[in-house]
Amino acid sequence: MARICFSFAVTGELKYLSHLDLMRLFQRALRRAALPLVYSQGFNPHPRLSLAAPLPVGVSAARELGELFLADDSIAPEQFLKRLQEQLPAGLILNGAAAKAPGGPSLAAQVSAARYRAAWSGLTPSPPAAELQEAVARLLSLPEIRITHRGKGGKEAIADIRPFIYELTAGMEGGPVLEMLLKAGSSGGVSPYLVLERLEQARSGAAGEAPAFLWNLQRLALYRGEAGSLQELTCAGA
Amino acid sequence: MSLDKELQALLPRVQKPARYLGNEWNVVIKDHAQAAVRAVLAFPDLYEVGMSNLGLQILYAAVNSRPEMLLERAFAPAADMEALLRERGLPLFALESKKPLRDFDLLGFSLQYELSYTNVLNMLDLAQIPLYANARDERYPLVAAGGPCAFNPEPLAPFIDIFLLGDGEEALPELLAELIALRSRGAGRRGTLLALAALPGFYIPQFYRPLYRGGSFQGIERLESAAPPVVAKRTVPDLDGAVFPTAPIVPYLEVVHDRGVLELFRGCSRGCRFCQAGVIYRPVRRRSPETLQKLACETLQATGYDEVSLASLSSSDYPHIDALISDLSAAAGERVRFSLPSLRLDSFSVGLADRFHRGRRGSLTFAPEAGTERLRRVINKNISREDIFAAIGAAVAAGWQAFKLYFMIGLPTETHDDIEGIARLCRELLDHLRRAYGKKPRLTVSASVFVPKPHTPFQWEPQLPLGEVERRQRLLAQALKPLRVVDFNWHEAGASFLEAVFARGDRRLAQVLELAQRRGCRFDGWSEFFSLERWLSVFRELELDPADWAYRRYTHEEPLPWDHLAAGVPKAVLVREHRRALAEEAAENRFEGGQS
């Protein structure tokens, strides 16, 4: 059995696909590419494919990661890339692939953080840079940022997301730009939308427009390791 | 800002933006400047419903396989998208090019069920196209409609320029070719419609006028000699030679039927007397096993699906269906599942479902339709209690754990005894399964409401009044209560009432549709949007009584609003079948009168 890790970008309108849409899309593309897939056991076998971290709907991505198993190592990573790319819609671009040792932790188990970039969408007038910087400073100075969310079993739970915001900076590149490094992965994390929502509150004092409307969000990279010593998760390193 | 740019700004604000992208796998994008004729297929329901419709994929392939023609798609936008379009004054658009619908040459609606009619009007309104055909001039597209409801389209007649009766895969490209030819000859809108009226299958409602005396329909009068007295339906004679979409559009979203489809055959000759599909899709035409094998392989290759549904009105009637599925499975490989959408209630069909099933033996679905043998004779669904026991017994023995049984409430001649008969049947079935197999499976009883449909032997029958339907629903719920393993679902009786009104409606109902659309009726087939109260207030406002359409017993002698549209079975045969039904007699030759 061979394990292949691949990296891909999600561009254009494909950012509107949900994680499940994207999984289905990859599974169908892999079957069209007639690759020697390995299927899961059980009543409803699926190709053994997984993506490192679900991408929130509306967020484009530069370097997402996925991995899958093939029945044998007859397919070189370059060949894999070529055959799969032919079956993908424009907007879903493979960046690279590498063979991986079959054992070892999954990508999903390794993800611990994600870096996002938000650029002002231009659909409404942009706030002055100073105002945005002030809002960032105000948000980061809060001792805690409480949110209510639906926890396990649908019960409402309160969480503090302040510790999940590792970095948040504002700048200007033609228009306002934000960069954030946020905790992510199976041990918990925070949605970039939630941070943008709180930032908007800190800026205007009101709930305001939906963050997906104000900002174009892109996930730049995924990370592994502990906060403070994060390393970018790549096919080569994983 | 261009429309495309404006729409992009809306996507982040709607719940399911993937409905509106129009760049799915296998989509066909053509250059408008290069096409001699441009058409849109409009499906008056959500994307997820429309994209599950095989007819839509067939027509898309049939038109787009011709280089000089272009066919795009449009669906009814969900409430959030509709609100944004209206707020900004943006027109409804086609998915592929994002061009406004009003910029196309032809806009064709798919009419699958009566309760989508308000969505048809709403889509025209959103497209900023005048609703009434006589208010549209050369600047607007011709508006066409086809599908099962085109066999009694009278409530929509004033809004539509061209109805297409019967199979569309040849007729739609032919219609578009005519438009190209007529335009090059400089035929205007009226000239075009006159020319189309002379061709088989095209019903041009503005060339006919209904006659009334007092409040009653007296027949239809032809206004143009080019328009035939009776419009014939189109039938594709040979499905092996017909277009089939082996590279269908593969949606990103999980749609209602999220799998590949093979159409084994079209038509059904079982002759259930309530069933309109059994009449309008006649005669039965089969695809050969060789063709099916080829189509299956091409479809799997082009889509990457892992499941293919073998669709037809009654798939297990396909000759040597077991051999067909074995051969298909062998050719497709072990990773592909073939499924049958509907099962006949007999041991053979159960054996078939079981042999090709993968995974947990969950639930099987059957449609006995009526609770007593007497009533099943009336509707010509001739299965005995013993057939039912044997079929479900075989399934239980094979390990199936749950069964869904579909019944209808309000069938002609139904009495309270027939309703109690449903509960009796369930009780005796459960007793039998316990005694013979020591099993206690779960049963789900689903009861819909009988709707008399045009072109069927029951077209003259009244629908059971709403209050009585509800009484019988409660009666059935009561009778089923002691059987603790039985779940009971029933349909919204109000929606079935409205379906009956429009199914047998005439042109007087057009104003009702228009006002209902303005009063906010949308997605009436969805229980979360349907409001009987809103509909009734529209009828009251127009001083019309919906009961006049739904509850009336029509006579065999009176003219019917769909008499000028031929579905294939002569009225005399329907009358004979209706009489036999009331005499509780089985059909002769499954009433294969006319053609079959």
Ligand code: SF4
């Ligand atoms: S079996 Fe009966 S209900 Fe089913 S399609 Fe045929 S005629 Fe209609």
